[in-house]
Amino acid sequence: MKHCYPKVNYDFKFQNSNFKILKLEDLFLSENSAVFEKNHKVNFYTIMVITNDIGRHSIDYNDFYYSKGTVLAIRKDQIHRFYINNNVKGYLLLFKEEFLNSYLNERQVSMTIQMFNEWIISPKTQFNKDEFLQILQLSTQIEKEFTNLSDDYSLKIIRSQLHVLITLIHRTKSKGYNKIQLGNYLKEFIKFQGLLEKNYIKSKKVQYYANKLGFSSKKLNTIVQFIANKSAKVFIDDVVIIKAKNYLLHSNLSIKEVSFKLGFKDPANLCKYFKKHTKFTPEAYRKRYKV
Known part of the structure; x- marks a missing residue:
């Protein structure tokens, strides 16, 4: 059963360009806000x-607080929601992979898309005054160019400017990493x-994935700790919990059915697992947060 997400209308069409830039304040003031x-x-x-x-934006059920100088990167098909604040101003740059594919080579596109992988890197980047000035100038130039076309x-x-903007974000995010x-x-x-992503239903154990990859559990833990700043087991549990939240909030499946979807043979095991990681039972979480 597929999740049923609300149909949203950002009031635009990509047409042939696969790109659009909007002012955040215009989106908040629209009829569909x-x-x-x-x-x-x-x-x-x-x-x-x-x-x-200042304000906040929810990505995969986590709230990210923002202020002037914040940039949030949201990948396609990621669950998110706005908290409307009519005093907030900013830009939304929206694009599909095809927009970059027609300009960048495969490696450059891959590097760009990695910036939107929330497990590799935080969706939020906070820039200092000088760094943000460059981001703002590029965003303004992109808006001007797109408005005129x-x-x-x-x-x-626009493709060139967007590539530069994303590269600047990468530069800030990469500081402090052993490249x-x-x-x-x-x-x-x-x-x-x-x-x-393909096997979380079959197994939630680190050793299972280490064996599949030909690694020791220690090496897999080292890799995940370095990239995601958490152990492999915590990473696996985080992914499963997000999947569980999806089913609980965006389907009408029973708790028993959700348990089977996630690979738990006994609903009691899901309840114990879910409460351990969220402090809620599945029933309580659904009751509190389902719209």
Whole structure:
């Protein structure tokens, strides 16, 4: 059974460009603003640039507080919701992979998309005054170019500017990392992440995934700790809990059915597992948060 997410209308079409830039304040003042406050998905990548005031935005049921100088990166098909604050100002840069594919090579596109992997890197980046000035200037230039779309070169210019903007975000996020080690571990981590996505129903044990990857449990823990700043077991549990929350909030499946969907043979085991990680029973969580 598929999750039933609210149908949202950002009041735009990508048409042939696969790109759009909106002012955040315009979105908040639109007729459909109440819909945006519900958990929903979209089929494009989003970069949210905050230029004024403070607020918060929910991504995968986690609230991220923002202020001037904050940039949030939200991948396509990620569950998120807005908290409407009419004093907040900023930009939403929305694009599909196809927009980058027509300009960047495969490696550059891959690096760009990695910025939206919330397990590798936090969705939130807080820039200092000087760093943010560059982000703001680029966002303003992109908006101006997109508003005019004066000739065949406009989208090419926007692609270049978007690539520079994303590269600047990468630069800030990468400070403090051992880049050589990150490069070595990243490929292995992404393999683990993909394997977990396909097999979390079968197993929630570190040794299972280490064996599948040909690693020792110690090596897998080292990789996940370095990339995600948590142990492999905590990472696995976090993924399963997000899956559980999806079913509880966005389907009408019974707790027993949710248990089977997640690979728990006994609903009591899911209840114990879920309460350990959230402090709620599945029933209590659904009752409190389901819209």
